[in-house]
Amino acid sequence: MRGLRLITLILIILLCGLFAYVAEDIPVFGDPDAPAIKSVELFTMKGAEGVSLLNRQIVPGPLSGELVRRGFPRPSRVEKAAGREGEWNGFIKKEEPRYAAEEKYYRIEREGDDLRVSRYAFVVRWMEKGLEETAVPNMVTYGLADYRGYDTLGETTVIFTAGVSVILLLRRRSRL
Amino acid sequence: MKEEQGERDVIIETVARVMIPFIQLFALYVIIHGAGGPGGGFQGGVVFASGFILYIIAFNLAGGRKRFPESANTILSSVGLYIYAGIGLLAILFSFGAAQYLNYGFIPFTSHFEENRALGMDFVEMGIGITVMAIIASIFFDLAEKDEKQKEGEDG
Numbered sequence: 326m327r328g329l330r331l332i333t334l335i336l337i338i339l340l341c342g343l344f345a346y347v348a349e350d351i352p353v354f355g356d357p358d359a360p361a362i363k364s365v366e367l368f369t370m371k372g373a374e375g376v377s378l379l380n381r382q383i384v385p386g387p388l389s390g391e392l393v394r395r396g397f398p399r400p401s402r403v404e405k406a407a408g409r410e411g412e413w414n415g416f417i418k419k420e421e422p423r424y425a426a427e428e429k430y431y432r433i434e435r436e437g438d439d440l441r442v443s444r445y446a447f448v449v450r451w452m453e454k455g456l457e458e459t460a461v462p463n464m465v466t467y468g469l470a471d472y473r474g475y476d477t478l479g480e481t482t483v484i485f486t487a488g489v490s491v492i493l494l495l496r497r498r499s500r501l
Numbered sequence: 502m503k504e505e506q507g508e509r510d511v512i513i514e515t516v517a518r519v520m521i522p523f524i525q526l527f528a529l530y531v532i533i534h535g536a537g538g539p540g541g542g543f544q545g546g547v548v549f550a551s552g553f554i555l556y557i558i559a560f561n562l563a564g565g566r567k568r569f570p571e572s573a574n575t576i577l578s579s580v581g582l583y584i585y586a587g588i589g590l591l592a593i594l595f596s597f598g599a600a601q602y603l604n605y606g607f608i609p610f611t612s613h614f615e616e617n618r619a620l621g622m623d624f625v626e627m628g629i630g631i632t633v634m635a636i637i638a639s640i641f642f643d644l645a646e647k648d649e650k651q652k653e654g655e656d657g
Contacts, residue, residue: 460615470622474603488636
């Protein structure tokens with residue numbers, strides 16, 4: 326018994342050390358100056374010759390090829406981001422099993438002589454299209470009850486099951 | 502019975518009597534306004550059940566059971582879930598099998614697809630609220646009953 330306790334103590338100290346080691350790499354949570362994570366950077370392309378093509382709403386060939394080489398869907402068209410110079414939105418075409426309509430997918434930014442290509446996070450679509458698609462202004466509610474309706478049905482079932490379990494465990498009577 | 506008389510507290514009883522209707526009205530507000538503002542079925546259901554819990558704490562268990570009987574509790578706890586699943590099934594029925602389960606837009610509440618989705622969500626939230634309220638109340642009743650029985654056993 327004494328030996329077991331000692332081993333447990335050593336294990337706890339070891340785990341604490343491991344946690345301290347790992348925790349150093351955890352980024353600071355809730356940094357108010359951090360930018361919102363609205364897109365994920367994919368790659369940077371050299372050469373600004375694509376800019377003139379992008380301004381004429383044509384997808385440059387090398388950019389398209391690089392995206393396909395990396396396994397991303399081919400952009401169907403580009404459009405200037407509203408009110409911002411040197412920034413474009415890339416769209417991908419309707420693809421029935423995954424996208425019911427044309428989707429805003431890539432964000433292309435000019436940085437000096439380079440083009441920085443990133444992919445929009447899903448949350449951007451969620452925020453921009455939610456009110457339009459569901460006529461509900463509360464972002465949490467349309468996520469909970471509509472986009473993730475199956476999930477919530479399961480959660481309600483879990484609560485129901487919890488209640489039934491408590492009844493079965495605590496209500497020991499002849500009549501249930 | 503004598504002990505119960507001794508434990509009664511006029512302040513708590515009066516405050517509970519005044520507060521419970523407002524708590525439950527607020528719960529209904531939270532459920533109904535889940536789409537437009539902060540709130541929703543889960544939160545509203547818990548707030549509604551807390552009205553019953555306050556009643557039992559301030560008064561007694563038997564009175565609470567009389568106001569929210571076991572039969573109603575059992576029925577309501579499954580009715581909410583049936584409303585949720587039924588709304589999902591209505592989408593299939595009204596579109597003759599074309600829409601997916603829980604695709605509220607195809608239920609013809611109004612002529613607009615988007616508003617159908619909003620209304621479907623409201624009904625679903627109500628279902629969640631009913632189930633959560635009944636289950637929270639049921640769990641509390643069960644725990645309180647067990648506690649009371651144990652107390653009786655210790656006394657006798």
